[in-house]
Amino acid sequence: MAPATHFKLNNGTQIPAVGLGTWRSEPGQVRQAVSFALKNGYSHIDAALIYGNEHEVGQGIKDSGVPREKIFITSKLWNTHQNNVAEGLKKTLEALGTDYLDLYLIHWPVRLVPNESSALLPVNPDGTRSVDRSWDQNETWRQMEEVYKAGKVKAIGVANWSIPYLEELKKKWTVVPAVNQVELHPFLPQHALKDWCDKHGILLEAYSPLGSEGAPLMADPAIQEIAKKNNVSAAAVLISYHVNRGVVVLPKSINENRIVSNSQIIPLSTEDMDVLNGLAAQGKAKRINTPLFGWDLGFEDWYKQ
Numbered sequence: 001m002a003p004a005t006h007f008k009l010n011n012g013t014q015i016p017a018v019g020l021g022t023w024r025s026e027p028g029q030v031r032q033a034v035s036f037a038l039k040n041g042y043s044h045i046d047a048a049l050i051y052g053n054e055h056e057v058g059q060g061i062k063d064s065g066v067p068r069e070k071i072f073i074t075s076k077l078w079n080t081h082q083n084n085v086a087e088g089l090k091k092t093l094e095a096l097g098t099d100y101l102d103l104y105l106i107h108w109p110v111r112l113v114p115n116e117s118s119a120l121l122p123v124n125p126d127g128t129r130s131v132d133r134s135w136d137q138n139e140t141w142r143q144m145e146e147v148y149k150a151g152k153v154k155a156i157g158v159a160n161w162s163i164p165y166l167e168e169l170k171k172k173w174t175v176v177p178a179v180n181q182v183e184l185h186p187f188l189p190q191h192a193l194k195d196w197c198d199k200h201g202i203l204l205e206a207y208s209p210l211g212s213e214g215a216p217l218m219a220d221p222a223i224q225e226i227a228k229k230n231n232v233s234a235a236a237v238l239i240s241y242h243v244n245r246g247v248v249v250l251p252k253s254i255n256e257n258r259i260v261s262n263s264q265i266i267p268l269s270t271e272d273m274d275v276l277n278g279l280a281a282q283g284k285a286k287r288i289n290t291p292l293f294g295w296d297l298g299f300e301d302w303y304k305q
């Protein structure tokens with residue numbers, strides 16, 4: 001069976017299975033990359049305020065000439081705006097040059113308190129991040145529900161939410177998150193998190209599918225073997241893995257050839273999927289993104305999942 005091109009969110013809207021990632025895409029390059037992607041088969045862009053390039057992403061969207069309603073745009077509430085979702089959203093909408101988002105995510109389940117060191121990545125005098133541990137994530141979610149109900153965003157979700165955090169959110173949510181965007185690849189398949197999210201109707205999105213900067217996962221011999229067998233690149237295996245698993249995938253590239261090839265999803269056999277799903281349990285478990293504010297978010301046992 002041909003792999004899905006879209007998945008359905010729990011509010012009934014469709015989301016394209018592949019989206020273009022924009023993290024670490026220099027402002028000078030991302031405009032061209034976004035415009036090129038939209039003119040060459042993509043209809044889904046993954047942005048965030050903290051990436052510092054939303055303005056250029058927005059310019060790329062305009063350059064493409066593709067009508068706004070044909071594009072699925074995601075962005076993320078940065079940690080320093082957790083106490084004022086409307087303000088964070090306003091900044092993002094202005095930067096992107098659009099009056100609504102298709103999906104808005106809480107970027108991390110952590111509030112950072114701005115101080116004179118930085119507005120976006122504040123640190124304490126001892127160098128630790130200026131995290132407000134007393135902040136109630138349910139209050140951030142309540143404000144997310146408000147902007148959703150006001151129609152400023154068509155769907156809301158979370159990112160980097162582990163099961164303990166989701167269990168807390170569940171106690172108060174009146175809108176179930178549509179999406180949980182997390183690091184996901186054969187070395188971090190997060191089977192327990194996927195089961196939990198499947199059970200609650202929350203769609204997973206895979207970030208860093210190639211292992212992030214420099215695409216290090218492509219060098220793995222087991223991935224290369226599956227690529228050779230299917231006569232495709234290792235990147236195609238790593239990206240297609242997610243869509244075959246019912247998960248949205250967000251590969252980032254600023255290179256035109258790679259932008260095109262990354263959107264070509266291949267069907268993978270049950271045998272190949274079993275191998276990919278089992279690699280982490282065979283000693284290859286690896287988490288790549290470990291920001292100072294993310295390590296203690298209930299991910300401590302991630303290597304067992």
Ligand code: NDP
Nearest residue numbers: 021022023207208209210211212214215235251252253254
């Ligand atoms: P990816 O796993 O997508 O890897 C990107 C790297 O791989 C870049 O160096 C890119 O270089 C290279 N690359 C892309 N395609 C190929 C290919 N076909 N062959 C060889 N190399 C390739 O990394 P990201 O960490 O950027 O994750 C993807 C997206 O997920 C982000 O851009 C962002 O939108 C989202 N994300 C969300 C996070 C969150 O906290 N919610 C955290 C991290 C990411 P080049 O550009 O030169 O092609």
